[in-house]
Amino acid sequence: MATITRVEDPADPRVDDFRDLTTADRRPDRPGGRGLVIAEGVVVVRRMIDSPYPVRSLLGVPRRFDELAGDLAALPVPAYATDAETMAAVVGFHLNRGVLAVADRAAPPDVTELLRHARLVAVLEGVNDHENLGALFRNAAALGVDAVLLGPRCSDPLYRRSVRVSMGHVLRVPFAELPGPWPASLDLLRAAGLRVAALTPATDAQPLASAALGGQRVAVLLGAEGPGLTPEALAAADLRVRIPMASGVDSLNVATAAAVAFHALTPPP
Amino acid sequence: MATITRVEDPADPRVDDFRDLTTADRRPDRPGGRGLVIAEGVVVVRRMIDSPYPVRSLLGVPRRFDELAGDLAALPVPAYATDAETMAAVVGFHLNRGVLAVADRAAPPDVTELLRHARLVAVLEGVNDHENLGALFRNAAALGVDAVLLGPRCSDPLYRRSVRVSMGHVLRVPFAELPGPWPASLDLLRAAGLRVAALTPATDAQPLASAALGGQRVAVLLGAEGPGLTPEALAAADLRVRIPMASGVDSLNVATAAAVAFHALTPPP
Missing domain, CATH: 3.40.1280.10 (SPOUT methyltransferase, trefoil knot domain)
Known part of the structure; x- marks a missing residue:
């Protein structure tokens, strides 16, 4: 199951996939970026977990991970737990939805x-x-x-x-x-x-x-x-x-x- | 036709209908407020002018009043022209659309x-x-x-x-x-x-x-x-x-x- 790891420092390199999501040139989901896919909020994170897109990691507040416990049970990726302020410092804005997941792109279907x-x-x-x-x-x-x-x-x-x-x-x-x-x-x-x-x-x-x-x-x-x-x-x-x-x-x-x-x-x- | 009057001072009482639109307790379109109707942007202002709602006045940057010249021709209400900064100071936020109109409510249809x-x-x-x-x-x-x-x-x-x-x-x-x-x-x-x-x-x-x-x-x-x-x-x-x-x-x-x-x-x- 997902390993829940506490993150205290917004500069922690383990959460780099989630860094500065509004800054176009560093945003991973833009051309020239790293081509990652970001899901926000419990409902969308759940759909990402159920999708063909391979989840790399999650970042969220503990309460949201509690809600996702069933979904995380079979998911062998790290889940980084932190507080809302640290999360905002990483992401670059305050995120109401409290949880993010990042996935690699999947090969397009034929x-x-x-x-x-x-x-x-x-x-x-x-x-x-x-x-x-x-x-x-x-x-x-x-x-x-x-x-x-x-x-x-x-x-x-x-x-x-x-x-x-x-x-x-x-x-x-x-x-x-x-x-x-x-x-x-x-x-x-x-x-x-x-x-x-x-x-x-x-x-x-x-x-x-x-x-x-x-x-x-x-x-x-x-x-x-x-x-x-x-x-x-x-x-x-x-x-x-x-x-x-x-x-x-x-x-x-x-x-x-x-x-x-x-x-x-x-x-x- | 609408009289275009220049407004320089954001505290000018003539533009009180447009003041602090985001502040609930002063917002005229909330219960307890004055029950006015606000239209934002050229397209919506135009529809308000064509509607049964009686327009009281307009506030906007000169360029938008130029666009609305045809609509204002037959409208006997004041149009207050100002710059984007003064407008933002009145309204309480920066308004991309550059023009507002305010109307009284109309009696509901039977x-x-x-x-x-x-x-x-x-x-x-x-x-x-x-x-x-x-x-x-x-x-x-x-x-x-x-x-x-x-x-x-x-x-x-x-x-x-x-x-x-x-x-x-x-x-x-x-x-x-x-x-x-x-x-x-x-x-x-x-x-x-x-x-x-x-x-x-x-x-x-x-x-x-x-x-x-x-x-x-x-x-x-x-x-x-x-x-x-x-x-x-x-x-x-x-x-x-x-x-x-x-x-x-x-x-x-x-x-x-x-x-x-x-x-x-x-x-x-």
Whole structure:
């Protein structure tokens, strides 16, 4: 089981994985950093422990380790216990959630393998807001999306804030970069037997509710809030679908629009 | 048109409506306060100007007033122009959005009148998180909800953070407290010809997609994320509907679940 070790000195090198999480150039989850994945809070730490991401260590206040006792029982990694102030000194800010875990990245899944049996897939273009991306993964997990594929200009789903906003579901929903030149790479989805449906506010797109997709396996193509999908991506889709929207209203948040589409396009079991 | 007046002194009493917005006991949008409504940023200020809420005054940096010139043209209220630092000293924090408007509350609409022609209504029980409430109003506006009715233990939709998260749509979607003892007050909806559908994760509820509501006017009953609807509210509904959810996943965010339900339950035109 996890060995709980007391840490008193914020400079202790054993907690270096958790150091200065807000300072971009030292933050391990940024390009150029060490590529580690950070989970915050009991719920997300628990999901990380249950995920394919290999946990390296934990840092937290004793009360949170008590809550996680069952999860730590079979986990052969160090857990560093400290007080809230020392923890804040290490991390660089005061952490309400009281516990962190750090994991190495896992190898991305093979896209062809991932698509073989997938019934509902999300494909993202330019979703570069970490919170929207995290919320989208949370909704994908809840609504039975089998995989998320990243097209160009997406944020890193394993960035700390995405992990947190996703409630840890980015560690649970398989995702990978879609290989090959965009948007020709969408052919990979068609080759796997999926219909590519682009979500767009364009008024000449089919309303989601009447999209004739009955029973078909679907890849939902989603662009960023604001700019939306590029014309190239829209042209490469098999069909264009829209959420009927009241006039004079900005588009929905991309994660919310995704949830509506995931629900509407889920093939029947 | 709005008179643009330069303000140099943060203590100037003419900008008292905007003073110390984060300090609860002086904040005008809290019970015991003055009950004013605050809009932040060009988009939301614009929606406030277009709303039934009577604008009292504006405070902002000149660049934002330039952007709002068209909106201010017909608005006979003072606009106080200042620099970002003076504005921060008045408000109590640095405001990225650079412009605020303050309005009096408007009389709530008459519920019976509101329901007479409403085709899709949201009824909330215990939605007491200001951000969720704001997001819910944004989704209600986008998805054609005609009215939001507040049952017990809901937050004030006109609280500053709700207004902001709603992108100003709380000023646009009619809302009112549902009068009478809860949940017997739901009879008012039935009397108006609406079917009351409670959204719940209970596995024996009908999946949204197969809820036999074809063409009927619907009131969607929504509870808070976490506790959900009370047994009393569930029992008072005409039917219970659910969003099919993957196992092992927390419920969706209440505003997201609401969006999925609003889309699925919108009667055809």
